[in-house]
Amino acid sequence: MPEKVVLITGATSGLGLETAKKVAKQSQDFHIIIPCRNIKKGEAVKQQIIEYSGNSNIDLLYMDLSDISSIKPFVEEFKKLNKSIYALVCNAGISRFGKNEKEITAEGFDIIFVSNHLGHFLLTKLLLPFMEKKGKIFYTSSDMHNPPPSEEDPKFEWIGVDALAHPDDKLAVSPQRYAYSKLFNLYYVYELTRRLKAEKSEILVNAFNPGLMRTHLIEGGNDQFYEFIRINVPERYGDLEKSSSAYAELIYSDDIVLSSGHFYDRSVRPCFTSPLSYNEENAKELWEKSEEYLKSF
Structure with a gap:
């Protein structure tokens, strides 16, 4: 069988790591590529995957999704491998739950907006030409795209892309930013699905919800939140x-994911998302604003 390249962001810990291990173990034909900010840490992760799976076909390449300027160099390094991509898994993300200070990237955007959306938007755009004809793209979303009401945030409504890319002082420390970033993931998956279908592309695009887990995503543990x-x-x-078992199966199986625009909830069965997530005008706004923000990159 020909080699199958699976590129997974956020694979140095948590869901991404466990999923990468299971995909690598499924077959020696899988070649796992892991972007990482810390290559030294990545080497330890690579060894974990090899020991678990017996598959040594693992590559590490430097990239920091919170630093937009690192994404194009990553893609240039990937091009040198002369590979096509069987599956692109956009899994990396941050929550900043429990953080009470405003965090703005060097480019002037909210760090959650960049790490959970804009970085992956650019990465996917640049890697689309390298996808296999019937390749798969997955975005790790969450049912927190439709957060439960709270006293602080009784109603979850669309407030526009600019307000989230450049939040005011109150929103900049609100956990709602994470919820909106997971909504962004769905807007992107649904909008990319529409655009690829219009182009008669056979690439499949879908979202996966792993559920809320005790991983590094919840910085500091945040027992109150749990x-x-x-x-x-x-x-x-x-x-x-x-x-991670369900996610890996969606990635490596050729018999489950047969169409685009679905949300898989902790299993290999698709389900519906919130009414707000299907708003095509909001999705179009997110796409166009993202393109505008990235003009200089």
Whole structure:
């Protein structure tokens, strides 16, 4: 069988790492490429994957999704490998739950906006020409795209892309930024699906929800946040082993994902997302604003 390249962001820990291990173990034909900010840490992760899977076909390339300027150089390095991509898994993300200071990137954007959306938007755009004809693209979203109401945020409404790319002082420390970033993932998946279908492309684009898990995503543990979820929406919990197994199966199987624009919820079965997530005008706004923000890159 020909080699199958699977590129997974956020694969140095948590869901991404466990998914990468399972895909690598499925077959020696899988070639795993892991972008990482810290190559030294990446080498340790690479060894974990090899020991678990027996598959040594693992490559590390430097990239920092929160630094837009690092993405094009990453793609240039990838091009040198002369590979096509069987599956692109845009999994990396941050929450900043428990962080109470405003964090702005060198380019002037909110760090969650860049790390969870804009970086992947650019990465996917640049890698599309290298996808296999029937390649797969997955975005790790969350059912937090439709967050439970709270006293601070009783209603989750669309406030526009600019407000989230450049949040005011109150929004800049709000956990709602994470929820909006997960909504962005769905807007992007649904909009890219429409655009690829219009071009008669056979590339498949879908989203996956692993559920809320105790991983590095919840910085500092944030037990108060977990207690809120446990009491109010216990069904939103996710199991790392089960979710990574389902995600890996979606990635490596050629018999499950046969069409685009779906949301897989902790399993290989698609389900519906929130009414707000299907708003095509909002999705178009996000796409066009993202293109505008990236003009200089």
